[in-house]
Structure formats: C-alpha cells, structure tokens
Amino acid sequence: MIDIIERAAVERILVDPASRVPEASVAARDSASPLTVFRAEVSRFVNGAEHDARRVRLDALLDGLDPNALAAAAVRHALAGTPAGRIPVTVLAEALGFTEASALPTLVATVASAYPTGETTDPDAADAAVIALFEASGRTDPDERALRVQLLVQAYAATATLVERALALARSQDGAVSTRTLLESVLRDDSPVPVTRRLVPAERGGETLVVLHLDGADCEAAADRPARILAFGAGPRACPAPHHALAIAAAIVDTLRADADRDEETVRHADTR
Numbered sequence: 001m002i003d004i005i006e007r008a009a010v011e012r013i014l015v016d017p018a019s020r021v022p023e024a025s026v027a028a029r030d031s032a033s034p035l036t037v038f039r040a041e042v043s044r045f046v047n048g049a050e051h052d053a054r055r056v057r058l059d060a061l062l063d064g065l066d067p068n069a070l071a072a073a074a075v076r077h078a079l080a081g082t083p084a085g086r087i088p089v090t091v092l093a094e095a096l097g098f099t100e101a102s103a104l105p106t107l108v109a110t111v112a113s114a115y116p117t118g119e120t121t122d123p124d125a126a127d128a129a130v131i132a133l134f135e136a137s138g139r140t141d142p143d144e145r146a147l148r149v150q151l152l153v154q155a156y157a158a159t160a161t162l163v164e165r166a167l168a169l170a171r172s173q174d175g176a177v178s179t180r181t182l183l184e185s186v187l188r189d190d191s192p193v194p195v196t197r198r199l200v201p202a203e204r205g206g207e208t209l210v211v212l213h214l215d216g217a218d219c220e221a222a223a224d225r226p227a228r229i230l231a232f233g234a235g236p237r238a239c240p241a242p243h244h245a246l247a248i249a250a251a252i253v254d255t256l257r258a259d260a261d262r263d264e265e266t267v268r269h270a271d272t273r
C-alpha cells in the first residue's frame with residue numbers, strides 16, 4: 001500500500017476517472033451478513049455506472065433536506081442538551097423520517113466503525129445495528145433503505161469531528177473569531193476525514209491500492225490562489241453534502257459557543273458581587 005500525502009497529487013488521483021474505489025461486492029446475498037449486504041448496496045464502494053446511479057438517488061434525497069431546517073433542529077437539540085456528537089445523526093434521521101431518531105446515533109456509531117473496510121471486532125453487533133437501522137428507516141425497498149442509512153453513517157463521525165475540532169479551536173482563540181472561520185480553519189488544516197483509499201492503474205498492469213491523505217501539505221500552494229481544501233474530497237465521489245454538513249455544524253458550534261459565553265458572563269457577575 002502506498003501513501004500519497006501532497007494535496008495536489010491527492011487531488012489529481014481523486015479527479016482521475018481511471019482511479020476506482022475498492023468494491024464491496026456480495027456473491028450470495030442470501031447467505032451474506034447484513035453488514036456485507038449494506039456495504040454492497042451503498043454508493044461508497046461501487047464504481048462506474050452503478051455509482052453514478054446511486055449518487056443521483058443520494059442527491060435527490062439530499063435535495064429534499066433543507067439545510068436551514070436541519071440547522072434549526074440542530075439548535076433545538078443543542079439547547080436541549082443533546083450531546084454535540086449525537087446531534088448530526090439525530091437531525092438527519094428526523095428529517096429523513098426514521099423512527100426513534102434520538103436512539104439511532106449509538107447504532108450508527110457501531111456501523112460507522114465497520115463501514116470503511118468491513119472489518120470489525122464485533123460482527124454480531126454490527127449486523128444487529130444494520131438490521132435495526134433498516135427497520136427504523138421505515139422503507140422496505142432494499143436499495144432505498146440502504147442509501148438512507150448510508151447518509152446517517154457517512155455524516156456521523158465526519159460532522160461530529162468537525163464540530164469537536166471547531167469548538168476546541170474556539171476555546172484556544174480569541175472569542176471574536178467567527179464560527180465560519182473556525183469551521184474553515186478545521187477543514188483546511190485538520191481534515192475530519194483524514195484519509196480515503198483508491199485503486200490506481202499500476203505501471204506494469206493491474207491496480208495498486210493507495211491511501212490518500214486529505215490533510216497533507218499543499219506544496220503547490222501559491223500566494224495568488226486559495227489553499228487547496230480536500231476535506232470534502234474532490235471529483236465525482238466528493239462529499240455530496242457539504243452544505244448540509246456545514247449548516248448542521250455551524251448551528252451546533254454557534255449555539256454551544258453562545259452557551260459557554262453566557263456561562264462565563266454569569267461567573268463574572270457572581271465574582272463581582
């Protein structure tokens with residue numbers, strides 16, 4: 001396996017139509033585990049026309065989700081004390097019509113840890129979580145429910161990490177820095193998704209698996225152009241939901257920063273009494 005770290009080189013591979021993702025196919029659907037079937041049904045682990053078709057359906061689902069409404073729901077949850085890391089999945093699940101949305105982040109976390117490679121230390125738990133999420137989607141069509149669950153799984157760790165890092169940066173900086181600037185700094189300097197993988201054509205035929213770092217140095221950066229940001233990927237498989245992700249993340253970070261400011265203000269008042 002080869003690591004590619006420099007951002008321009010990573011971007012070239014991500015936009016190259018000859019690079020493919022390692023596939024998650026399933027030979028015998030009836031005897032395969034629910035996790036294996038789920039990975040074979042999502043957009044993330046297929047190539048070519050099948051990827052394009054699934055991507056169109058994901059885009060249609062995302063078009064039906066209003067980022068402002070997601071942000072408003074995220075504010076409500078943050079004010080109600082829902083832990084920040086659970087809010088993105090909860091608001092997406094509510095908007096997509098899942099049942100018992102607030103109980104789903106735990107199940108999504110279990111699936112998300114096995115999702116990138118299909119490897120897990122607890123296959124039974126991962127399978128049970130996939131089955132429960134399919135049920136909660138309220139859909140019976142296998143492709144439809146897999147793509148809906150995929151949206152939750154893809155959003156889970158990436159959005160929670162973006163929020164966590166922006167809040168940590170806020171604590172280490174002057175309070176006047178805007179939430180948008182904090183989020184942009186994390187996306188530029190500390191990508192929440194650190195790596196992805198591709199198969200690229202090898203010189204002597206066949207394909208080589210490469211690990212692409214999304215947070216490496218931008219050696220070709222120039223003063224006359226903005227820094228290359230790969231946090232949402234690039235090319236035809238880039239994240240389809242950056243607006244949704246940023247709306248949710250900004251709402252949570254804004255609300256929790258305002259809360260922290262109010263707490264500080266209260267402490268200051270108490271001290272001066």
Ligand code: HEM
Nearest residue numbers: 043044154155158159193196231232233237239241244245
């Ligand atoms: C509302 C939240 C989010 C949703 C619903 C979402 C959804 C998705 C989906 C469905 C894909 C697969 C696209 C495909 O197969 O063509 C994807 C890819 C990706 N997402 Fe997101 N995402 C979210 C948040 C984020 C965040 C916060 C980040 C990082 C800052 C992120 C980074 C990525 C990256 C890097 C990829 C591409 C991976 C690759 O090229 O292999 N996503 N996302």
